[in-house]
Amino acid sequence: MAKFTSTLGRALLTIGALCAALPAAAHDDKPRRRADNAPLVIGHRGGASGYLPEHTLEAYSLGIALGADYVEPDLVATKDGHLIARHEPNLIDTTNVKSLPKFADRRRTVMLDGVPTDGFFASDFTLAEIKQLRAVQSFPERDQAFNGRFEIPTLAEIIQLVKRKARDEGRVIGIYPETKHPTYHQGIGLPLEDRLLAVLNAAGWNHRNAPVFIQSFETANLRYLRSKTSVRLIQLVDANDVNPDGSLDYTKPYDKPYDWVASNRAGVFGDLLTPRGLQEVKGYADGIGPWKPYLISSACKSVQAGACVDVTGDGVVDERDRVLLPPTDVIANAHKLGLLVHPYTFRSEQKRVNGSFAGNPVNEYLAFYEAGVDGLFSDFADTAVVARAMFLLKNDPDYAKCLQNERKCEKNND
Numbered sequence: 057m058a059k060f061t062s063t064l065g066r067a068l069l070t071i072g073a074l075c076a077a078l079p080a081a082a083h084d085d086k087p088r089r090r091a092d093n094a095p096l097v098i099g100h101r102g103g104a105s106g107y108l109p110e111h112t113l114e115a116y117s118l119g120i121a122l123g124a125d126y127v128e129p130d131l132v133a134t135k136d137g138h139l140i141a142r143h144e145p146n147l148i149d150t151t152n153v154k155s156l157p158k159f160a161d162r163r164r165t166v167m168l169d170g171v172p173t174d175g176f177f178a179s180d181f182t183l184a185e186i187k188q189l190r191a192v193q194s195f196p197e198r199d200q201a202f203n204g205r206f207e208i209p210t211l212a213e214i215i216q217l218v219k220r221k222a223r224d225e226g227r228v229i230g231i232y233p234e235t236k237h238p239t240y241h242q243g244i245g246l247p248l249e250d251r252l253l254a255v256l257n258a259a260g261w262n263h264r265n266a267p268v269f270i271q272s273f274e275t276a277n278l279r280y281l282r283s284k285t286s287v288r289l290i291q292l293v294d295a296n297d298v299n300p301d302g303s304l305d306y307t308k309p310y311d312k313p314y315d316w317v318a319s320n321r322a323g324v325f326g327d328l329l330t331p332r333g334l335q336e337v338k339g340y341a342d343g344i345g346p347w348k349p350y351l352i353s354s355a356c357k358s359v360q361a362g363a364c365v366d367v368t369g370d371g372v373v374d375e376r377d378r379v380l381l382p383p384t385d386v387i388a389n390a391h392k393l394g395l396l397v398h399p400y401t402f403r404s405e406q407k408r409v410n411g412s413f414a415g416n417p418v419n420e421y422l423a424f425y426e427a428g429v430d431g432l433f434s435d436f437a438d439t440a441v442v443a444r445a446m447f448l449l450k451n452d453p454d455y456a457k458c459l460q461n462e463r464k465c466e467k468n469n470d
């Protein structure tokens with residue numbers, strides 16, 4: 057691993073830092089890519105979560121070393137009101153909490169967005185107790201060798217790390233925090249939004265040109281944040297699944313933002329991506345973060361009795377049994393309104409790579425870069441960065457010169 061990061065990491069750093077740095081001053085109301093027209097690589101759950109336990113300072117550091125421009129802390133609140141980075145309020149799958157006898161009595165079932173959920177909840181732990189836990193890899197097919205070694209970081213600690221890395225690497229590196237389950241947190245008396253703004257204020261990052269995007273699957277908290285901050289806001293758009301024909305499946309509870317459930321608003325997530333829905337989003341956000349099938353979907357290669365057929369014959373039905381469909385008009389419609397488009401999540405495992413990409417995850421990134429996304433969320437920032445370099449070499453004549461002449465790149469990015 058050390059050799060990997062020191063050799064490949066340095067090469068990627070050259071590409072990422074010198075040829076694709078984004079001056080903070082470039083942020084404004086228009087959809088703007090980086091100075092060299094490059095889409096952003098957003099480190100999903102840190103950007104190295106394909107390699108290390110997610111949402112740890114180690115995973116953020118590796119994600120940045122692999123070239124991520126932004127790293128994503130998902131945020132939940134502790135009992136004493138600190139914001140920590142976890143994918144869910146439930147700590148059972150991403151930490152070693154269930155193996156610690158001293159916390160055994162904290163296990164309980166709570167209603168999380170209408171779903172009875174068993175586990176250990178961040179809001180039952182003080183930050184001092186959270187610091188006694190250690191992160192584990194939540195994807196069973198990924199390397200488990202780092203389980204139990206890394207602490208759970210606070211948002212403040214992540215910002216401190218990112219600022220130091222940005223200084224060391226001489227490029228803009230930002231954070232892309234997500235308010236997780238905002239209605240739930242409000243219901244337990246630990247609303248996230250003002251806490252997040254307080255941490256951003258303390259960091260000097262509560263302003264329009266800060267290297268910060270705030271994202272949420274809910275809508276009401278983004279509207280509230282819009283009234284309180286000029287930091288860029290991104291409306292995430294989820295769904296439950298993709299049907300055999302490529303249309304989106306809206307099975308509950310992934311049918312709509314949970315604040316719509318709470319307020320009895322009809323509709324589904326996809327309503328946010330129609331021209332009318334995008335117009336509504338434009339009223340409070342700067343961009344959309346759609347699940348990637350909303351931009352380029354896929355259909356089963358073969359369908360029998362309404363279900364996908366295992367055409368590869370490996371005993372499972374997965375992405376390899378599907379074929380890509382043409383891009384939708386969501387990117388064009390969003391761009392017409394000046395909304396940024398940052399789809400999620402790009403992952404390298406073979407079972408997650410569509411059959412049209414011939415087993416090479418680079419091809420998936422290329423398809424989405426070519427379709428015009430302004431950035432994307434990746435568990436494997438290194439692959440996203442390499443694919444971006446290939447995309448730029450194909451499409452930007454200046455980029456080839458840039459790659460070969462670091463000084464010129466630096467000058468271009470002044």
Ligand SMILES: [Ca+2]
Pocket residue numbers: 366367368369370371372373374376377
């Ligand atoms: Ca198969």
